[in-house]
Amino acid sequence: MQPSVIETIGNTPLIRLRRASEETGCEIYGKAEFMNPGQSVKDRAGLFIVRDAEKKGLLRPGGVIVEGTAGNTGIGLTLVAKALGYRTVIVIPETQSQEKKDALRILGAELIEVPAVPYKNPNNYVKLSGRLAEQLAASDPNGAIWANQFDNVANRNGHVETTAEEIWAQTGGKVDGFVSAVGTGGTLAGVGEGLRRHNASVKIALADPLGAALYSYYTTGELKSEGSSITEGIGQGRITANLDGFEPDFAFQVPDSEALPIIFDLIQEEGLCLGGSTGINIAGAKRLAREMGPGHTIVTILCDYGNRYQSKLFNPAFLREKDLPVPAWMERAPDVAV
Numbered sequence: 001m002q003p004s005v006i007e008t009i010g011n012t013p014l015i016r017l018r019r020a021s022e023e024t025g026c027e028i029y030g031k032a033e034f035m036n037p038g039q040s041v042k043d044r045a046g047l048f049i050v051r052d053a054e055k056k057g058l059l060r061p062g063g064v065i066v067e068g069t070a071g072n073t074g075i076g077l078t079l080v081a082k083a084l085g086y087r088t089v090i091v092i093p094e095t096q097s098q099e100k101k102d103a104l105r106i107l108g109a110e111l112i113e114v115p116a117v118p119y120k121n122p123n124n125y126v127k128l129s130g131r132l133a134e135q136l137a138a139s140d141p142n143g144a145i146w147a148n149q150f151d152n153v154a155n156r157n158g159h160v161e162t163t164a165e166e167i168w169a170q171t172g173g174k175v176d177g178f179v180s181a182v183g184t185g186g187t188l189a190g191v192g193e194g195l196r197r198h199n200a201s202v203k204i205a206l207a208d209p210l211g212a213a214l215y216s217y218y219t220t221g222e223l224k225s226e227g228s229s230i231t232e233g234i235g236q237g238r239i240t241a242n243l244d245g246f247e248p249d250f251a252f253q254v255p256d257s258e259a260l261p262i263i264f265d266l267i268q269e270e271g272l273c274l275g276g277s278t279g280i281n282i283a284g285a286k287r288l289a290r291e292m293g294p295g296h297t298i299v300t301i302l303c304d305y306g307n308r309y310q311s312k313l314f315n316p317a318f319l320r321e322k323d324l325p326v327p328a329w330m331e332r333a334p335d336v337a338v
């Protein structure tokens, strides 16, 4: 029996990705982070950020946790907060999927939707959430903290201590490569650091969507971006504190046109319904497999469940509007009448 929802975070299964493995001659596995109670990899960050604040004496019963998030961190933080007796105030760009906003409202987060503007703009959702946390810390009798997932290394440390250790144990130490996209960088740098502590020769690779600047940074030293992606929760334009000091062995840039067919095939052929960032991750894992050659074991992250993107990724009208290919099966045949 689990004492609370918090103890169900982590210890997720590792799933063999059949097609990616067959196509590359490597063993490619996905860490099933969509099986966390909030259905994403960000439950871990939520838990470790809250526990770290408690340890530092920053959170009092009834206190407020404020965060700027594309959605999943807000969901993770809110379910942890509910279980421990805190409130959450979540600042989210209005461009994020309706499903994530609905999930946050149902969980009881106090939601503030703001226009999506770049990080350098003072009204960017991350900066707004930081200022709001300061105001609430001064005015709320129970106090408030800013979770600050991008620059709070409790996020990365959670992956060093849990995700990396689980992957090492689940593969019996036979992991040759790890690939991840970056939102905050907590997953990539944390799992990378944790695996390298066990074996310094494990290859760690970044899979970057178009519109992000890290591929350019790690290949040329310059933060530059072009293009765009419909994936959510990933695509970073700066070196966050979670990425600071971390160096990947490989960096790949993956267009949506390569990532989305992987997501569509996974549903039809492997029964896995996952979000867009997972497509970038698996495309990256296949590229790393090709760099390393057959016979290697490569792990990536299955970041979140696909139902979070019904209105976008699995909506033919949305895909057509973005000039992305619509799989034939999605142009749905009529239901069978009985």
Ligand code: PMP
Pocket: 040, 041, 042, 070, 072, 073, 181, 182, 183, 184, 185, 186, 187, 188, 232, 233, 234, 275, 277, 278, 303, 304
């Ligand atoms: N995929 C999704 C769907 C996410 O929400 C996030 C986190 N924003 C990531 C991947 C990236 O994780 P991290 O923040 O650890 O880089």
